[in-house]
Amino acid sequence: MSDVGPELHDDEALAAEHALGVLSARERALAEARMARDPAFAAQVGAWRERLAPMLTAVGPVEAPAGLWARIERALPANDNGLLKRMRLWRGTAMGSMGLAAAGIAAAAMLASQPPVVIRTAPPPMAPMLDARLASTAGQPMFVAAYDPARKAMLVASLMAPGADPNHSHELWLIPADGKPRSLGLVAPGTSKSMPMKPEMAGMVTEGAALAVSVEPMGGSKSQGPSGPVAAIGKLARI
Known part of the structure; x- marks a missing residue:
C-alpha cells in the first residue's frame, strides 16, 4: 500500500510541542532562541499555550503498572525475534503516560486549529469528532489518533522514538463494522x-x-490486509 497524506508543518508541530512541554532541554533552548528572534514563531507558541491551557488541566498522571514490559515481551510471538528486539528498543525510548496525554491533546488541538470551513448554506448535523488510543496487547500506549468529520481527515501520532525500527514500515488500518481492514497509510515512528x-x-x-x-515490510503491505504482526489496536470513541 502506498503512503498518503502530508506530514504536519514543522513550525506548527514545534510550536505545539514547546507549548505542551515535551521537548528535550536542547530542543527547548533552540525553540526559545528562535522565539526571541522570530515574532511570528513566538506568536504561534503563544497561541498554542492559550489553546491548550484548559485542556491540560484535565489531564492527570497515570502510573504504568509494575512488570508491564515483561508482559509485553511474553505476549510477543515466540518466532518473531526481530519484533522482540524492536519492542526492547522501544522500551528504552517510548514516551510515558503523560506523553500519551500530550500527544492526544496535540492531535485534537491541531485539528481544531485548521482554517475554519466557510458555510454558505445550512449544513446537515455534523458527526462528532472521534479519537482512539492504540495500545499493544499488554496495554502499552503506542499511537493516538483523532478523526475530524468536517474535514474528513485522520490525524495520527506515533509515541515511539524517531528512527525506531528503520527496517520496517508501520501501517495504519481502519477496521469498520464489516471487519475488513482498510489501509489508511504509513506512519513513521x-x-x-x-x-x-x-x-x-x-x-x-x-x-x-x-x-x-x-x-510491515518497507513500503507497506502488498496484500489487502496486514501481512505482518499487529503492534497496536484501539477503538474510536467520542471526544
Missing part, C-alpha cells in the same frame, strides 16, 4: 501525520470502529 480520507471510506469512520497498526 515518532511522527504525526494528517491522513485525508477517501470519500468511500469516510462513512466507515464511526464510533466503535477499530484502528490498528501493523509492522
Whole structure:
C-alpha cells in the first residue's frame, strides 16, 4: 500500500510541542532562541499555550503498572525475534503516560486549529469528532489518533522514538463494522501525520470502529490486509 497524506508543518508541530512541554532541554533552548528572534514563531507558541491551557488541566498522571514490559515481551510471538528486539528498543525510548496525554491533546488541538470551513448554506448535523488510543496487547500506549468529520481527515501520532525500527514500515488500518481492514497509510515512528480520507471510506469512520497498526515490510503491505504482526489496536470513541 502506498503512503498518503502530508506530514504536519514543522513550525506548527514545534510550536505545539514547546507549548505542551515535551521537548528535550536542547530542543527547548533552540525553540526559545528562535522565539526571541522570530515574532511570528513566538506568536504561534503563544497561541498554542492559550489553546491548550484548559485542556491540560484535565489531564492527570497515570502510573504504568509494575512488570508491564515483561508482559509485553511474553505476549510477543515466540518466532518473531526481530519484533522482540524492536519492542526492547522501544522500551528504552517510548514516551510515558503523560506523553500519551500530550500527544492526544496535540492531535485534537491541531485539528481544531485548521482554517475554519466557510458555510454558505445550512449544513446537515455534523458527526462528532472521534479519537482512539492504540495500545499493544499488554496495554502499552503506542499511537493516538483523532478523526475530524468536517474535514474528513485522520490525524495520527506515533509515541515511539524517531528512527525506531528503520527496517520496517508501520501501517495504519481502519477496521469498520464489516471487519475488513482498510489501509489508511504509513506512519513513521515518532511522527504525526494528517491522513485525508477517501470519500468511500469516510462513512466507515464511526464510533466503535477499530484502528490498528501493523509492522510491515518497507513500503507497506502488498496484500489487502496486514501481512505482518499487529503492534497496536484501539477503538474510536467520542471526544
